Structures are given as structure tokens and as C-alpha cells.
Amino acid sequence: MTIKVHDLKPAPGANRRRKRVGRGIAGRGGKTAGRGTKGQKARDTIPARFEGGQMPLHMRVPKLRGFNNPFRVEYQAVNLDTIEESGLDEVTPEVLHNRGLVGKGSLVKILGRGEITRAVTVRAHAFSRSAEQAIVAAGGSVEVLPKPWGDRRPPIKGNQFANR
Numbered sequence: 001m002t003i004k005v006h007d008l009k010p011a012p013g014a015n016r017r018r019k020r021v022g023r024g025i026a027g028r029g030g031k032t033a034g035r036g037t038k039g040q041k042a043r044d045t046i047p048a049r050f051e052g053g054q055m056p057l058h059m060r061v062p063k064l065r066g067f068n069n070p071f072r073v074e075y076q077a078v079n080l081d082t083i084e085e086s087g088l089d090e091v092t093p094e095v096l097h098n099r100g101l102v103g104k105g106s107l108v109k110i111l112g113r114g115e116i117t118r119a120v121t122v123r124a125h126a127f128s129r130s131a132e133q134a135i136v137a138a139g140g141s142v143e144v145l146p147k148p149w150g151d152r153r154p155p156i157k158g159n160q161f162a163n164r
Contacts, residue, residue, distance in 0.1 A: 021033035021034055068158065068162065070156040070157050070158050071153050071154050071156065071157075072154075072157070073107065073147075073154050074106075074107070075106075075107045075108065075109035075125065075126055076102040076103060076106045076107065076108055076109070077109055077110075077111050078091075078096060078101060078102065078108055078109070078110055078111070078124070079110075079111045079112070079113035079114050079131075080110070080111070080112055080113060080114040080115060080116045080131055080134055080135070081113055081114025081115070082101065082114070083110070083116060083120060083122065084114060084115065084116050084117065084118075086099060086101075088120065089118075089119075089120060089121065090120070090121045090123075091120060091121070091122045091123065091124070092123045092124075093106070093107075093108045093123070093124065093125070093145070096108060107125040107126070107147070107148075108124040108125055108126075109124060109125060109126040109127065109128070110122055110124045110126070110127045110128065110131045110132075110135075111128045111130075111131055112128050112129075112130030112131035112133075112134055115134065116134055116135060116138045116140070117138060118138060118139075118140075119138060119139035119140045119141075120135060120138070120140040121140060121141050121143070122135055122140060122141070122142055122143070123143040123145055124143075124144070124145060125144070125145050125147060126144070127142055127144065
């Protein structure tokens with residue numbers, strides 16, 4: 001036998017009716033209705049956000065003016081004219097680091113400023129369209145290196161305070 005949606009019902013005892021309080025002094029929830037005697041909490045006068053006179057959370061937190069994207073990917077740019085004057089036949093992030101053109105472990109993006117006149121094999125994490133076309137037109141080859149974090153989003157930078 002198949003169960004249909006209209007056959008479903010909660011288990012016995014799972015749903016209980018809410019306790020109705022403040023309905024006269026005869027029952028258990030009468031008179032003070034479980035709130036005790038007197039005092040601020042016995043009355044219905046304080047808002048939920050009230051913190052006893054301490055500066056409330058909604059006033060402590062600074063007004064939000066934009067945010068810093070914690071997943072931002074930053075590349076170090078290397079232009080074609082830099083590759084041309086370096087005289088290298090094979091360009092990789094390691095070779096560029098050894099030459100002092102990029103930082104250690106940084107992601108490299110090749111940009112299209114300048115011209116390239118010889119065949120060069122370039123391996124980098126990203127290429128601008130104009131740079132890729134110029135390298136291929138000069139008889140060179142382009143290889144896009146995988147990102148260190150794979151096909152997922154990059155690791156988060158900063159914390160909950162820095163990214164406001």
C-alpha cells in the first residue's frame with residue numbers, strides 16, 4: 001500500500017495545544033500567568049532588543065557601507081613588453097619569481113601591453129584576450145595553469161570584522 005500526502009499525520013502526542021495562561025485564578029496558569037510577582041519581566045513594557053541600558057547591538061554595529069569581498073582573487077600582472085625584454089623562451093610563474101617580476105606563490109596574469117616578436121611558451125594562471133592573441137600570432141603557445149584551490153571558490157581572507 002502506498003502512502004499519500006493526505007494520509008500523513010503526526011505521531012500521537014507529538015502536537016500539543018499551547019498552554020493558555022491568564023484566564024482567571026481557578027486554573028494553574030491564572031493570576032500572574034507564570035511570570036512571577038512584579039518586576040520588569042512581569043510587565044509587557046520592554047522591547048526584545050533591550051539590553052538593560054547597555055548600548056544595544058543595533059546601535060553598536062557600524063552602519064554598513066559596502067563590503068570587502070572575502071573571495072577576491074588577486075593576480076600579479078605581467079605585460080608582453082616585459083616578457084619581450086626578458087629574453088625568455090619559456091615563461092612560468094617560477095621563472096618570473098626568480099627574475100623578481102612577481103611575488104612568491106602569487107597568481108600570474110599576462111596582459112597585452114606592448115608587442116611580442118618571437119615564439120614564446122607562456123604558462124600562467126590567466127591571460128587577457130589581447131595577450132593570448134598576440135602570443136599565438138607570434139607563433140608561441142599559451143597554457144592556463146590551474147588555480148591552487150582547484151575548481152572550487154578561493155579560500156576566505158579576513159574575518160567577520162574585516163569583511164564589513
